[in-house]
Amino acid sequence: MRDKLLPDMATALREAGLADGMTISFHHHMRNGDHVLNAVLAEAAKQGVKNLTLLSSSIFPVHAPLIEHIKNGVVTELDTNYMSGPVAAAVSRGLLEKPVMFRSHGGRPRAIREGSRVIDIAFVAAPTVDPMGNISGSLGPAACGSLGYAVPDAECAKTVIAVTDNLIDTTLESVSIPHDRVTHVVKMDSIGDPKGIVSGSTSMTRDPVALAIARKAQAAIRASGLLKDGFNFQTGAGGASLATAQYLREDMIRMKLKGGFLLGGITKYLVDMLEEGLFDSIYDVQCFDLAAVESIRKNAAHHEISADTYASPRQKSCCVDFLDTVLLGASEIDVNFNVNVHTDSNGMIIGGSGGHNDAAAGAAMTIIVAPLIRARLPIVVDRCTTITTPGNTVDVLVTERGIAVNPARPDLADRFRDAKLDVYSIEELRAMALKIAGEPRKVEFTDRIVGTVEYRDGTIIDSLRAPA
Amino acid sequence: MRDKLLPDMATALREAGLADGMTISFHHHMRNGDHVLNAVLAEAAKQGVKNLTLLSSSIFPVHAPLIEHIKNGVVTELDTNYMSGPVAAAVSRGLLEKPVMFRSHGGRPRAIREGSRVIDIAFVAAPTVDPMGNISGSLGPAACGSLGYAVPDAECAKTVIAVTDNLIDTTLESVSIPHDRVTHVVKMDSIGDPKGIVSGSTSMTRDPVALAIARKAQAAIRASGLLKDGFNFQTGAGGASLATAQYLREDMIRMKLKGGFLLGGITKYLVDMLEEGLFDSIYDVQCFDLAAVESIRKNAAHHEISADTYASPRQKSCCVDFLDTVLLGASEIDVNFNVNVHTDSNGMIIGGSGGHNDAAAGAAMTIIVAPLIRARLPIVVDRCTTITTPGNTVDVLVTERGIAVNPARPDLADRFRDAKLDVYSIEELRAMALKIAGEPRKVEFTDRIVGTVEYRDGTIIDSLRAPA
Numbered sequence: 001m002r003d004k005l006l007p008d009m010a011t012a013l014r015e016a017g018l019a020d021g022m023t024i025s026f027h028h029h030m031r032n033g034d035h036v037l038n039a040v041l042a043e044a045a046k047q048g049v050k051n052l053t054l055l056s057s058s059i060f061p062v063h064a065p066l067i068e069h070i071k072n073g074v075v076t077e078l079d080t081n082y083m084s085g086p087v088a089a090a091v092s093r094g095l096l097e098k099p100v101m102f103r104s105h106g107g108r109p110r111a112i113r114e115g116s117r118v119i120d121i122a123f124v125a126a127p128t129v130d131p132m133g134n135i136s137g138s139l140g141p142a143a144c145g146s147l148g149y150a151v152p153d154a155e156c157a158k159t160v161i162a163v164t165d166n167l168i169d170t171t172l173e174s175v176s177i178p179h180d181r182v183t184h185v186v187k188m189d190s191i192g193d194p195k196g197i198v199s200g201s202t203s204m205t206r207d208p209v210a211l212a213i214a215r216k217a218q219a220a221i222r223a224s225g226l227l228k229d230g231f232n233f234q235t236g237a238g239g240a241s242l243a244t245a246q247y248l249r250e251d252m253i254r255m256k257l258k259g260g261f262l263l264g265g266i267t268k269y270l271v272d273m274l275e276e277g278l279f280d281s282i283y284d285v286q287c288f289d290l291a292a293v294e295s296i297r298k299n300a301a302h303h304e305i306s307a308d309t310y311a312s313p314r315q316k317s318c319c320v321d322f323l324d325t326v327l328l329g330a331s332e333i334d335v336n337f338n339v340n341v342h343t344d345s346n347g348m349i350i351g352g353s354g355g356h357n358d359a360a361a362g363a364a365m366t367i368i369v370a371p372l373i374r375a376r377l378p379i380v381v382d383r384c385t386t387i388t389t390p391g392n393t394v395d396v397l398v399t400e401r402g403i404a405v406n407p408a409r410p411d412l413a414d415r416f417r418d419a420k421l422d423v424y425s426i427e428e429l430r431a432m433a434l435k436i437a438g439e440p441r442k443v444e445f446t447d448r449i450v451g452t453v454e455y456r457d458g459t460i461i462d463s464l465r466a467p468a
Numbered sequence: 469m470r471d472k473l474l475p476d477m478a479t480a481l482r483e484a485g486l487a488d489g490m491t492i493s494f495h496h497h498m499r500n501g502d503h504v505l506n507a508v509l510a511e512a513a514k515q516g517v518k519n520l521t522l523l524s525s526s527i528f529p530v531h532a533p534l535i536e537h538i539k540n541g542v543v544t545e546l547d548t549n550y551m552s553g554p555v556a557a558a559v560s561r562g563l564l565e566k567p568v569m570f571r572s573h574g575g576r577p578r579a580i581r582e583g584s585r586v587i588d589i590a591f592v593a594a595p596t597v598d599p600m601g602n603i604s605g606s607l608g609p610a611a612c613g614s615l616g617y618a619v620p621d622a623e624c625a626k627t628v629i630a631v632t633d634n635l636i637d638t639t640l641e642s643v644s645i646p647h648d649r650v651t652h653v654v655k656m657d658s659i660g661d662p663k664g665i666v667s668g669s670t671s672m673t674r675d676p677v678a679l680a681i682a683r684k685a686q687a688a689i690r691a692s693g694l695l696k697d698g699f700n701f702q703t704g705a706g707g708a709s710l711a712t713a714q715y716l717r718e719d720m721i722r723m724k725l726k727g728g729f730l731l732g733g734i735t736k737y738l739v740d741m742l743e744e745g746l747f748d749s750i751y752d753v754q755c756f757d758l759a760a761v762e763s764i765r766k767n768a769a770h771h772e773i774s775a776d777t778y779a780s781p782r783q784k785s786c787c788v789d790f791l792d793t794v795l796l797g798a799s800e801i802d803v804n805f806n807v808n809v810h811t812d813s814n815g816m817i818i819g820g821s822g823g824h825n826d827a828a829a830g831a832a833m834t835i836i837v838a839p840l841i842r843a844r845l846p847i848v849v850d851r852c853t854t855i856t857t858p859g860n861t862v863d864v865l866v867t868e869r870g871i872a873v874n875p876a877r878p879d880l881a882d883r884f885r886d887a888k889l890d891v892y893s894i895e896e897l898r899a900m901a902l903k904i905a906g907e908p909r910k911v912e913f914t915d916r917i918v919g920t921v922e923y924r925d926g927t928i929i930d931s932l933r934a935p936a
Contacts, residue, residue: 004785069485131698131728132790158786169698171729171749173769180776180783230599230637260599261639281639308648315648316628317472322600 004133004185005167009043012186016159018044021051023122023158027150028082029125029137029286033196036125036163038065038310039188053077054116057108057307058354059150060331061085062196070095079117081105082352091450092348100349100451102342103462105285106311106318106358109152109457116377116458122157124150124182125191126164130172133182134203135164137304138174139296140166141193141216145266145287145296147176151306154181156227160161165191172298176304198289204246204269205239209371212400214243217327217369220398222251223419224365224412226324233279234263234326234359237288240369241327245269252278263310263319264355265327266292266302283319285355311358313457318347320355320362328356330370330397332384335426337391337406339368340384342453345377347385347443347467349451358456365395365412372399377440378433380404380426385443386453387462397426413433444468457463472601472653473635477803478512480654481589484627489519490588493894494627495618496526496527496550497593497605497754501664504593504631506533507656514543521545523585524912525576525617525775526822529553530664538563547585550820559918560816564716564933568817570810570932574826575924577620582783584926590625591657592618592650594632598640600629601650605772606642606765608634609829610660613702613734613755613764615644619774622649633659642765644772666757672714672737673707674926677839680868682711684889685795685837688866690719692880694792698902701747702731702827703738703757704796708837709795713737720746730779730904731787732794732823734760734770742769751787753778753823779826781925788823788830795803796824797866798838800852803894805859805874807836807854813845815853815935817919825857826924832864833880838869845908846901848872848894854921855930865894872897912936 006012017026024044026037037056042065044052052075059066059078064086069075079101083091091100103111111117124147127140132245137147142165154160154177154337162177162185196445205211217240221227231246233243246269252259259279262270266284268291275295282302287293295302311320315334331350332340344350360366370379395412397404404426405413416423424432444467451464474480486492492512494505502621505524510533512520520543527534527546532554537543547569551559559568571579579585592615595608605615605867612635622628622645630645661755673679685708695716703709714737720727727747730738734752736759743763755761757771763770779788788794799818800808807828812818824902828834836846847867863880865872871895873881892900912935919932 071672132787133785170726173749175771178773178777179785180780180787183784258638281641303643305646309646312648316651317601317647319600 004182006184006186009039009186012161012184013043013047015184016121016161018049018121019174020049023053023055023118024425025119025122026056027152027153028056029144029147029149030142030197032060032062033193034060034062034125035188036123036191038064040123041066041069041074045069045072050074051076053079055079055119057081058086059083063087067095068376079103080352081108082354084350088349092466094448094450095443099449099463102352102451102453104353104357104456105222105307105355106313107454109307109312110314110456110458112152112156119153119157121159121161122153124154124160124162126162127163127364128166128168128172129162129185130168130170133179133185134172135177135182136172137173137176138293142190142194142197143293144197145293146284146304147286148305148310149259149307152308159183161186163188163191165189167352198287198293205243207239209400210239211243213369213371213398214242216403217244217367217398217418218247218251220396220416221325221365222401223415223421225415226250226365227257229258231257231259232261232322232324233259234323236327236329236442237265237267238329242267242269244327244369249273249278263323268292271295274299306415311355320359323359323363325367326359326363327367327369328360330368330379332381333368333370333379333397334381334384335430337394338384338425339388339389339394340386341388342386343464345440347445349464353388360389360393361456366393367396367398368394369398371435372401372429372433376437378430379435380430380433386464388453390461399429401432402429472650474652474654477507477654479653481511481515482627483652484589484629486517486589488517491521491523491586493587493590493621494524495621496524497612497615497617498610498660498665499549500528500530501661502528502530503656504591504659505531508541508591509534509537510578513537513540518542521547523547523587525549527551527555527680531555535563544564547571548820549576550822552818556817560934562916562918567917567931570820570919570921572821572924573775573823574781575922577775577780578782578924578926580620580624581915587621587625589627589629590621592622592628592630593644595632596634596636596640597630597632597653598636598638600639601647601653602640602643603630603645603650604640604642605644606761610658610662610665611761612665613761614752614772616753616773616778617775618645620776629654631656631659666755666761673711675707677868678707679711681708681837681839681866682715684871685712685835685866686715686719687887687889688835688864688871688884689716689793691883691889693883694718694833695725697726699725699727700729700790700792701727702791703733704795704797705733706797710735710737712795712837717741717746730789736760736929739763742767779823788827790829791827793833793835794831795835795837796826796828798847800849801836801838801847801865802849802852803898805862805894806852806855807855807857807862809856810854813908815913817932821856825861828857828861829924834861835864835866836862837866840869840897840901841905844905846898846905848898848901854932856921858929867897869900870897900928
């Protein structure tokens with residue numbers, strides 16, 4: 001019997017041989033409730049380690065202490081798919097000497113598997129660990145459901161440390177990551193704050209603009225011809241997206257349709273549709289609320305999948321390839337249908353691709369749902385500040401004022417017009433927005449490159465500069 | 469939506485680019501009912517392909533057509549963990565120019581993952597396939613349960629072809645190998661004969677020698693101190709092994725014990741113990757009978773595991789590392805406790821390691837159960853004809869006439885003597901056998917090397933010669 005349990009984080013880092021210049025990895029299922037990344041970096045700093053590369057699938061406001069670790073040279077490189085909060089703001093202003101490498105949720109596992117990112121030590125925030133080192137994401141005080149983003153890290157890292165607050169005596173019945181990927185186990189009082197891990201319950205929006213967008217998105221999906229038996233669907237947790245999902249649900253019940261799978265970050269609304277028999281399966285790389293965590297525990301058709309299976313272009317196929325429709329958001333969309341979800345109207349980092357450009361590339365129809373004007377600024381611009389998702393993978397923009405179809409998809413435009421939807425050219429939507437909101441002040445940028453955007457296949461498609 | 473389905477095997481081989489000199493892989497869950505390997509080689513021969521390396525986790529009597537393919541130069545190299553039947557006999561007599569590479573069930577995935585065996589095309593005998601290419605081993609006319617040995621092949625091969633006789637319309641609820649490992653899907657009328665895949669039901673032995681061995685093995689396990697809560701156990705499907713498992717079951721019920729996991733090739737007897745609550749889990753790399761196939765479908769605690777998770781020394785841990793006791797067979801065991809399960813008393817190939825040397829290396833106590841004399845020949849010999857499992861990983865020999873303990877384990881010998889078990893030196897057991905059966909005729913060998921035995925870690929530990 002091998003005993004993998006180490007007494008504390010200090011011992012774990014020493015046993016794993018943490019040293020200057022190493023690459024260490026984290027996953028983001030604990031989201032804004034995560035205690036693990038901060039604990040590891042605090043101990044690394046204490047041990048005087050410098051020059052670490054942090055490969056974290058996302059960075060949240062809770063990770064603000066990272067700013068000090070960057071200032072002190074403990075961390076000198078970031079590689080992530082999404083960042084928000086104080087770290088994102090500080091990086092926007094030039095905190096890091098090297099640009100942040102922004103990947104997508106599918107590009108990250110591609111980079112790890114192909115070896116362009118070699119992980120020395122992967123840290124897995126592990127809600128429950130059994131005596132062999134098997135990990136479950138669905139049980140324990142910090143249960144978060146799927147651990148899909150941690151799978152490639154655990155399979156490829158030289159050393160894997162499972163950090164847990166729930167060691168059990170018996171072998172686990174539901175295993176997210178098997179023991180053969182786990183080198184050491186270490187206990188913390190709490191790996192995550194449940195309130196920050198899951199949103200509790202996502203409530204349906206009452207925002208009339210979001211509901212108007214959702215009605216138009218519903219009509220577009222219906223008109224597309226894609227809504228039929230076997231329909232595979234992904235949506236995010238934004239107001240307009242979830243409202244569209246609810247309207248689709250009504251359509252599917254009325255039309256007596258049975259969909260194939262639901263994909264992406266999973267919420268109660270999607271679980272309800274599975275349990276009502278409207279879809280065969282859920283493929284879950286991340287649970288967004290407690291209903292999803294509960295469902296992954298109890299529903300056999302609610303499958304935990306890895307980031308590879310979800311979205312990696314290096315695999316023989318990935319789930320996004322089979323999507324009929326995906327609903328995605330935008331902070332900007334330009335007249336060439338390029339989409340920005342990296343930066344806001346001030347040029348500050350507010351997110352990143354996550355699965356945005358993966359799902360857009362895979363889906364038969366990619367719909368961007370967004371208000372025509374947000375915070376008094378037009379969503380449609382001449383050229384995106386940052387390109388997250390190339391326009392050739394985006395088919396439709398749905399706003400509360402009308403729909404624009406990518407000229408590369410005349411088939412969709414025809415169907416929409418036949419269904420009497422209010423289709424405009426994207427330039428017309430742009431003009432409409434400008435007429436209402438006026439031309440916004442141009443953001444000025446310095447020459448300082450603070451981020452690099454890697455497309456899912458490894459191509460560098462953009463870079464981010466610090467705003468002036 | 470990507471359509472992976474190809475019309476027939478001929479098209480599949482062409483699409484996959486099958487060419488001279490390639491390495492193609494197969495797994496053995498269809499065992500002696502397998503139709504896939506023969507079908508692929510027949511088509512390859514028809515297409516005029518030569519010089520293939522066959523990486524098949526096992527080769528059975530049903531694969532006799534392979535002999536012709538070797539004679540015709542279609543296949544020129546074999547890499548396997550086990551072979552029996554006509555191919556084994558022909559190889560023993562020098563059919564192949566190159567020696568067969570014999571690996572273990574843990575050494576094979578190690579070789580694949582480390583890249584010392586690069587697979588061009590992996591063929592997965594797939595009992596059920598859904599529209600995305602997800603594979604289930606547990607459903608369909610050729611259901612075989614676990615597909616554990618196919619997992620490393622499917623993950624590492626350049627091209628993966630799922631061969632199925634059961635395509636379904638809806639997404640699979642239970643997935644053995646996810647679609648992201650599958651390049652093409654091709655249909656055959658039947659991928660396997662259920663009668664050859666599973667034994668139907670394994671019936672308990674009434675052989676008095678086997679039962680006597682089992683009673684002594686039971687006593688040894690009880691005396692070892694290992695039989696307590698959390699006991700992790702592996703046994704094969706041989707008569708003495710299964711009888712020992714039944715006796716242990718009675719001990720566990722009487723002692724009110726709850727074991728940890730059951731491991732290895734799974735039979736009804738192990739399933740019964742899971743369902744009776746005597747063990748927490750089954751880790752299943754291969755189902756041996758229909759009860760096991762049924763159980764893996766319905767019991768959440770009956771886990772399908774990969775060959776890596778089962779036994780690969782390249783992983784951070786593998787299941788065999790956590791075994792308290794394993795029961796294994798032998799065709800010979802020598803006075804240094806080396807064990808042979810490759811060749812028979814005529815020097816002919818009759819098997820191979822399978823998981824033998826993996827489980828022996830991992831278990832806290834490795835027990836060889838064997839009759840002292842088999843077919844009038846002593847089991848204990850001065851030197852094994854072939855070394856499958858090194859003596860330093862073998863702790864105990866249990867025969868119907870007495871028990872021998874490896875001198876490296878005085879702790880066990882003491883415990884056995886304290887429990888009044890009839891412990892002898894292995895030399896004493898050897899003398900006892902010789903006295904009854906006499907010194908057997910020595911097998912003569914030619915200089916022709918027909919096989920190489922690789923230990924699980926990659927070390928070459930023996931070679932096999934053709935008998936004279």
